[in-house]
Amino acid sequence: MDEQTLINEALHGELDAFNRLVLAYQDLAFNVAYRMLGDEDSASDAVQNAFISAYRNLRTYRGGSFKAWVMRMVTNGCYDELRRQKRRPTVPLEPINPSDGEEIDSAEWLAADDPSPEESLEQAELEHALQHCLENLPLEFRSVVVLVDVQGMDYDEVSKSVHTPLGTVKSRLARARLKLRDCLQQFQELLPPQFRLDGGAR
Amino acid sequence: MSKTLTDKDWIMISAYLDNALSHTEAEKIKIRLEQEPSFKKGFDEIAYTRRMLRSLPQKRAPRNFTLSPTKTKAPIRTPWLQPALKYVSIAMAVMTVVLFVSPYFFFGMPAAVSQANETGTLSMEKSSDDTGNLESPAIIYWNPILGMGGGGGTPDDSVTFAGGRGGGPVSTIPITESVDAPGETETPALAATPLAEEEVPSLAAVPPTAEASSLATPQVTGEASTQEDNAGDLSTLILGLPEPEYRGTVMETDQASKSTAQETLSLRILLVFITGGIALLSGIIAFILRKR
Numbered sequence: 001m002d003e004q005t006l007i008n009e010a011l012h013g014e015l016d017a018f019n020r021l022v023l024a025y026q027d028l029a030f031n032v033a034y035r036m037l038g039d040e041d042s043a044s045d046a047v048q049n050a051f052i053s054a055y056r057n058l059r060t061y062r063g064g065s066f067k068a069w070v071m072r073m074v075t076n077g078c079y080d081e082l083r084r085q086k087r088r089p090t091v092p093l094e095p096i097n098p099s100d101g102e103e104i105d106s107a108e109w110l111a112a113d114d115p116s117p118e119e120s121l122e123q124a125e126l127e128h129a130l131q132h133c134l135e136n137l138p139l140e141f142r143s144v145v146v147l148v149d150v151q152g153m154d155y156d157e158v159s160k161s162v163h164t165p166l167g168t169v170k171s172r173l174a175r176a177r178l179k180l181r182d183c184l185q186q187f188q189e190l191l192p193p194q195f196r197l198d199g200g201a202r
Numbered sequence: 203m204s205k206t207l208t209d210k211d212w213i214m215i216s217a218y219l220d221n222a223l224s225h226t227e228a229e230k231i232k233i234r235l236e237q238e239p240s241f242k243k244g245f246d247e248i249a250y251t252r253r254m255l256r257s258l259p260q261k262r263a264p265r266n267f268t269l270s271p272t273k274t275k276a277p278i279r280t281p282w283l284q285p286a287l288k289y290v291s292i293a294m295a296v297m298t299v300v301l302f303v304s305p306y307f308f309f310g311m312p313a314a315v316s317q318a319n320e321t322g323t324l325s326m327e328k329s330s331d332d333t334g335n336l337e338s339p340a341i342i343y344w345n346p347i348l349g350m351g352g353g354g355g356t357p358d359d360s361v362t363f364a365g366g367r368g369g370g371p372v373s374t375i376p377i378t379e380s381v382d383a384p385g386e387t388e389t390p391a392l393a394a395t396p397l398a399e400e401e402v403p404s405l406a407a408v409p410p411t412a413e414a415s416s417l418a419t420p421q422v423t424g425e426a427s428t429q430e431d432n433a434g435d436l437s438t439l440i441l442g443l444p445e446p447e448y449r450g451t452v453m454e455t456d457q458a459s460k461s462t463a464q465e466t467l468s469l470r471i472l473l474v475f476i477t478g479g480i481a482l483l484s485g486i487i488a489f490i491l492r493k494r
Contacts, residue, residue, distance in 0.1 A: 015269060015271060015274065018269065019268040019269060022266075022267055022268050022269065023266065023268065026263045026266065026267045027260070027261075027262055027263050029263075029267070030261060030262075030263040030264070030267075031260055031261050034261055035258070040261075040264060044263075044264060044265070044267075047263070047267050048267050051267050051269060052269060052273055052274065055269055055274050056274065123259070126254070126257070127258060127259070130254060130255065130258055145255065148220065149252055149255035149256055150255055150256070150258055152256070154220075154222075155220070155222050170213050170216065170217055170222065171209075171213055173216055173220075174209070174212045174213040174215070174216035174217075174248075175209075175212070177212075177216055177248050177251050177252060178212055178248070180251045180254075180255070181247050181248065181250070181251045184251060184254060
């Protein structure tokens with residue numbers, strides 16, 4: 001069943017049809033939210049709220065890229081989540097072991113699933129540096145650079161997603177990349193050689 | 203070197219990397235990349251940044267975000283409820299405080315209590331008058347001559363020094379002694395002061411006996427002018443003087459007015475509890491709504 005048919009059924013109140021659309025876009029939506037918010041729990045909340053909002057406001061969808069329309073809901077959900085966090089800042093605690101309900105006091109939960117510890121560490125350092133730089137960007141720049149560079153969306157889709165003219169998207173993207181370049185230069189010494197600007201990554 | 207590039211240059215480089223330029227614009231960029239090292243360096247830096255961002259791993263959603271029928275129901279929106287309850291709580295709290303402190307603030311003591319006390323005192327006076335009992339409550343005079351310090355007293359009952367409010371001695375004149383055994387009454391030295399005697403007219407509400415009148419009248423008349431002079435100086439009084447128009451009269455009262463005063467007091471306390479309860483309840487609900 002194609003996307004448009006699912007949308008039409010969802011418009012007639014078919015929740016199952018809408019849920020199939022959710023399954024198709026949830027990974028993309030979660031990635032965008034995670035890169036914008038930097039926290040899995042907050043990203044999950046934002047995505048769930050975005051899909052609820054999308055279902056309730058499905059009649060405002062006027063055709064075109066459904067992906068861009070969903071991403072618009074997600075970015076709006078991220079803005080709401082960031083505003084909520086600003087109003088009520090919280091301090092994250094260490095994760096709780098679901099088996100016994102006690103806090104995990106070792107750093108074991110930090111370990112990734114990658115086979116090589118060195119690669120995992122390098123990847124983690126790179127990701128940490130990038131995420132840190134992303135979070136230091138202004139929100140309107142962050143949403144654009146995440147959608148274009150992290151998710152690979154084209155300018156038109158991003159323009160519709162963030163409800164901003166195409167020229168503004170181009171401008172924001174260029175300025176965001178410049179800011180990220182400046183930020184990443186602070187991490188050059190910490191990054192693995194192949195990820196350095198003067199190293200093998202070029 | 204990258205400082206030489208303008209904002210437009212950066213936008214063009216960025217768009218060139220994303221293949222978002224027209225063919226003509228792309229050709230111009232290619233030429234500049236070959237001819238301008240600073241332009242080439244800026245291009246490399248932005249390309250590197252873009253490549254780093256694209257190297258970020260894609261995460262899988264930790265769970266399915268599919269919706270259930272309960273999730274899709276629109277919540278009942280009452281955005282006005284929490285602020286309304288908050289203001290109601292504040293208003294009720296203020297009203298509670300006002301109701302609680304207003305009698306003290308405006309009258310010095312709860313009006314109803316004051317009225318009840320006054321009623322009780324007058325009833326006692328009337329009762330004494332009816333039975334012909336000559337015993338009257340001792341009148342305590344504040345003696346400003348001896349000034350501050352106070353405390354203690356003489357063994358003699360007729361002269362007592364009392365403390366309180368850092369004050370000086372006071373004289374107590376038991377009326378019954380002056381009536382029954384005038385010769386035994388030791389006229390205190392303090393009684394010679396005009397202020398000690400000017401309180402006598404306050405006893406006018408109690409009709410004296412013939413003997414008492416013969417003893418008390420000269421003092422009253424003799425010091426009448428002094429009393430009038432000091433009538434406005436209420437700071438020297440402890441028990442207080444009646445208003446001039448009430449002096450020498452017996453004030454009638456009844457149980458009904460007393461019960462009315464008690465009812466007023468009860469009503470005020472009830473209002474304090476009601477407004478306080480509403481303030482507390484609405485405050486708690488507003489707090490819960492805000493936390494949701």
